[in-house]
Amino acid sequence: MSLLAxxxxxxxxxxxxxxxxxxxxxxxxxxxxxxxxxHDDHGEMTTAEIFDVLAQLADAGVFFLTLSGGEVLMRRxxxxxxxxxxxxxxxxxxKTNGVMxxxxxxxxxxxxxxxxxxxxxxxxxxxxxxxxxxxxxSLKRTIRAIRFLKSQGLKVNLANVLMASNFSDQQxxxxxxxxxxxxxxxxxxITPRMDGDTSILSLRIPGSDxxxxxxxxxxxxxxxxxxxxxPAPGEDVMEGIPCSAGHTACYISPYGDVFPCVQFPxxxxxxxxxxxxxxxxxSRQLKEVRSIRARDLPTCSTCAHVxxxxxxxxxxxxxxxxxxxxxxxxxxxxxxxGIPSANMLRRSRSASTxxxxxxxxxxxxxxxxxxxxxPAEDSFLSA
Amino acid sequence: xxxxxxxxxxxxxxxxxxxxxxxxxxxxxxxxxxxxxASAIWQxxxxxxxxxxxxxxxxxxxxxxxxxxxxxxxxxxxxxLSQHGILLVxxxxxxxxxxxxxxx
Numbered sequence: 001m002s003l004l005a006x007x008x009x010x011x012x013x014x015x016x017x018x019x020x021x022x023x024x025x026x027x028x029x030x031x032x033x034x035x036x037x038x039h040d041d042h043g044e045m046t047t048a049e050i051f052d053v054l055a056q057l058a059d060a061g062v063f064f065l066t067l068s069g070g071e072v073l074m075r076r077x078x079x080x081x082x083x084x085x086x087x088x089x090x091x092x093x094x095k096t097n098g099v100m101x102x103x104x105x106x107x108x109x110x111x112x113x114x115x116x117x118x119x120x121x122x123x124x125x126x127x128x129x130x131x132x133x134x135x136x137x138s139l140k141r142t143i144r145a146i147r148f149l150k151s152q153g154l155k156v157n158l159a160n161v162l163m164a165s166n167f168s169d170q171q172x173x174x175x176x177x178x179x180x181x182x183x184x185x186x187x188x189x190i191t192p193r194m195d196g197d198t199s200i201l202s203l204r205i206p207g208s209d210x211x212x213x214x215x216x217x218x219x220x221x222x223x224x225x226x227x228x229x230x231p232a233p234g235e236d237v238m239e240g241i242p243c244s245a246g247h248t249a250c251y252i253s254p255y256g257d258v259f260p261c262v263q264f265p266x267x268x269x270x271x272x273x274x275x276x277x278x279x280x281x282x283s284r285q286l287k288e289v290r291s292i293r294a295r296d297l298p299t300c301s302t303c304a305h306v307x308x309x310x311x312x313x314x315x316x317x318x319x320x321x322x323x324x325x326x327x328x329x330x331x332x333x334x335x336x337x338g339i340p341s342a343n344m345l346r347r348s349r350s351a352s353t354x355x356x357x358x359x360x361x362x363x364x365x366x367x368x369x370x371x372x373x374x375p376a377e378d379s380f381l382s383a
Numbered sequence: 384x385x386x387x388x389x390x391x392x393x394x395x396x397x398x399x400x401x402x403x404x405x406x407x408x409x410x411x412x413x414x415x416x417x418x419x420x421a422s423a424i425w426q427x428x429x430x431x432x433x434x435x436x437x438x439x440x441x442x443x444x445x446x447x448x449x450x451x452x453x454x455x456x457x458x459x460x461x462x463x464l465s466q467h468g469i470l471l472v473x474x475x476x477x478x479x480x481x482x483x484x485x486x487x
Contacts, residue, residue, distance in 0.1 A: 063398040091396030113394045113409040
């Protein structure tokens with residue numbers, strides 16, 4: 001076990017929040033088409049409030065601190081926040097679009113000892129990237145920022161969110177990352193907007209494109225191993241927890257709201273009204289999240305993928321039940337292995353009975369002699 | 384033996400977790416966990432207290448180890464962490480770092 005894995009296990013055993021993702025603002029200078037945030041300022045925490053939260057997080061045992069947004073540099077006090085965080089000895093990672101980073105900002109991030117900067121790039125082509133960010137010239141400025149950060153010796157991670165509109169540019173982004181000498185990560189996850197609007201889910205890449213990703217050796221390493229059918233789950237799998245959300249990690253919004261994860265919008269407390277540790281230890285919602293075990297999942301516990309699926313309880317929550325399936329992850333498991341999930345099988349069974357009812361309503365002279373109507377599929381074929 | 388002064392670098396992340404100090408270099412991402420004795424040296428590394436005094440007061444006194452053995456262990460520890468830029472070492476007192484890291 002690596003030291004980091006040991007540290008995670010220790011934090012889990014002790015119930016410590018090892019990692020916190022803090023969004024310092026939702027304001028942004030870009031308007032990305034897939035963004036789930038509302039960019040208005042509804043009363044962000046002040047500098048003093050954030051300093052107080054940081055001190056509480058340090059006392060609670062938080063080691064990894066991700067500062068994100070919105071665009072972090074929309075806050076004029078951003079470097080004060082980073083400086084305070086580093087004085088408190090957090091391992092600080094910053095997520096930014098880089099548009100406002102010049103030589104001076106890059107040098108300051110280096111001076112403050114930020115461990116990593118993650119920057120979103122959607123395409124190597126300005127016309128594609130800028131169409132997604134809706135900010136003309138943004139790719140040029142983002143690439144310039146990456147060069148400034150690299151020249152300071154900072155570790156940069158280029159994050160490539162994949163959607164239908166930029167999927168074909170993925171190889172170009174990988175090549176760009178290589179040319180810039182930075183790490184590349186891809187993310188095909190698009191989540192509903194904070195207000196519940198699911199229209200942006202239509203931007204997701206289709207399953208066939210996911211399959212292509214999962215079978216790309218450059219991205220996944222040993223394809224045969226990565227795409228192997230899932231082994232039968234053991235007892236340890238059934239007793240397992242889904243992820244670190246609420247166990248060793250949580251998310252804090254610019255307004256002080258605490259959630260199990262940035263992708264799990266279950267309000268669990270607010271640091272403006274309660275101490276962070278009181279929320280972490282006593283929140284009914286976090287306790288509920290912590291109680292989830294694979295064996296208790298109504299559909300997923302019977303699924304072949306239960307031990308290997310990346311099922312996100314936050315995405316499942318957004319679909320209506322934190323113990324239910326996350327259909328985006330069902331699709332990933334299927335496209336990776338070719339084996340449908342229990343949820344997909346269940347849905348296809350109910351879908352196959354659906355058309356039967358529809359056809360009944362369309363045909364004026366269905367038999368009334370007690371015989372069953374013809375199966376839906378046959379009806380379609382003969383129509 | 385020449386005196387050594389040690390100070391915690393500003394280019395680190397650190398936290399006491401379950402009685403062990405977790406330390407990571409933000410420069411090269413190397414990661415260390417310090418046991419109780421190493422943590423005591425770490426906590427005392429203020430740049431002003433000589434290492435010999437740290438060994439005598441914080442190690443020999445609190446952990447009941449003989450002076451020579453404690454000093455050898457402390458030297459090895461200091462050498463290793465200084466190679467990763469986690470501890471700063473000098474033969475004279477070190478100024479406070481610009482970040483003034485707080486050890487929690």
